[in-house]
């Protein structure tokens with residue numbers, strides 16, 4: 001009754017965990033990747049205020065990690081759930097990091113020593129940066145403990161790494177442990193909050209945009225990393241083909257979304273705003289650049305959102321064009337955008353294109369939903385028990401869903417839902433406890 005499981009350590013899960021922990025609940029936060037932070041950690045700035053994303057998130061990540069009532073299981077997954085509200089038994093699989101969290105000081109000597117340092121594409125930088133086989137996912141990762149990528153590490157792929165693994169040699173506290181094995185633990189909790197967020201669609205499956213074939217077509221998440229001071233170029237805006245600063249750049253909305261023919265007719269909800277932010281950031285980095293935004297219709301329902309777009313147009317001179325597009329590549333890797341303006345075919349040559357792709361539930365969301373027994377909609381978003389009156393409750397009493405895994409939403413909404421679910425859980429567990437006491441008495 002006094003323990004709660006939160007699945008997913010993005011901003012929604014962190015908020016839920018902190019609120020519950022502050023109320024005295026024991027919180028188990030299970031995060032699949034080696035660090036908490038979720039997508040917000042990858043963003044440069046946040047709309048509509050252009051605040052630095054990681055500057056807001058990092059203190060919350062640390063507070064969550066250090067909170068005496070939060071136990072974080074990073075690099076871990078849920079493999080089984082049984083029971084009912086008030087008494088769930090949860091099996092958690094802890095994957096081996098090959099680094100002893102208790103001994104590691106986070107000094108990074110192993111990361112520096114890795115023979116593959118700078119050779120493997122970094123997932124956090126969406127493939128634009130490089131890392132070694134032992135690495136910190138990013139500078140502010142929590143916990144600050146590196147992880148060994150078994151798929152690439154020479155010890156696992158070639159059977160040896162020099163005479164002795166370089167990382168092990170470099171570690172003065174003996175934290176590198178290649179004997180670590182998968183471990184399954186069991187938790188007993190009263191309630192569960194699911195906060196597993198989203199994955200973007202891989203746009204290489206949509207031929208008209210040339211992603212994966214044309215060098216200077218990137219996704220919005222790649223752009224966020226490119227423009228970020230802690231990103232692969234140190235925040236310099238460079239196009240991938242030749243490292244030159246783009247002079248003309250286009251942002252394309254609704255890539256893969258709102259397409260009934262492909263069965264993906266929903267709107268990702270944040271793209272109109274995040275690409276407006278990204279367009280503004282071009283002008284802040286390169287004031288002379290020309291910036292174009294291709295859109296279907298603007299969805300700017302939040303507070304201050306319309307004003308933000310008006311500022312983009314009037315203060316920053318960003319040109320908004322209402323049209324679908326087809327993209328072609330020239331020999332110099334410039335892109336020609338073919339579009340339609342009031343019935344007339346037009347062409348526009350740019351140096352770089354940024355795609356705002358469809359955002360979907362995590363690729364393994366269905367698997368987790370099956371383990372939990374919660375219903376999902378046709379796209380894989382978790383279905384509420386009652387959309388109007390109990391939007392965070394699922395069909396399973398005691399299991400709640402918050403943030404992007406429920407429906408597309410921005411950061412403030414995800415935070416609000418994290419707090420709201422914490423309140424729902426406190427109410428539920430208090431009432432179950434009260435009923436239990438009543439029946440005993």
Ligand SMILES: Cc1cc2nc3c(=O)[nH]c(=O)nc-3n(C[C@H](O)[C@H](O)[C@H](O)COP(=O)(O)OP(=O)(O)OC[C@H]3O[C@@H](n4cnc5c(N)ncnc54)[C@H](O)[C@@H]3O)c2cc1C
Nearest residue numbers: 008010011012032038039046047196197198403404410411
């Ligand atoms: C390019 C881009 C720019 C954006 N810019 C803005 C912006 O400026 N302002 C704004 O308000 N919003 C912005 N957003 C939206 C914002 O990213 C989301 O609103 C926010 O990240 C949702 O938080 P979340 O916690 O629900 O999900 P996530 O951030 O996706 O976090 C989910 C967490 O759950 C973990 N997880 C997933 N599956 C499992 C599992 N099975 N078991 C355990 N853990 C799991 C993940 O590893 C992750 O840590 C942007 C989105 C994109 C794509």
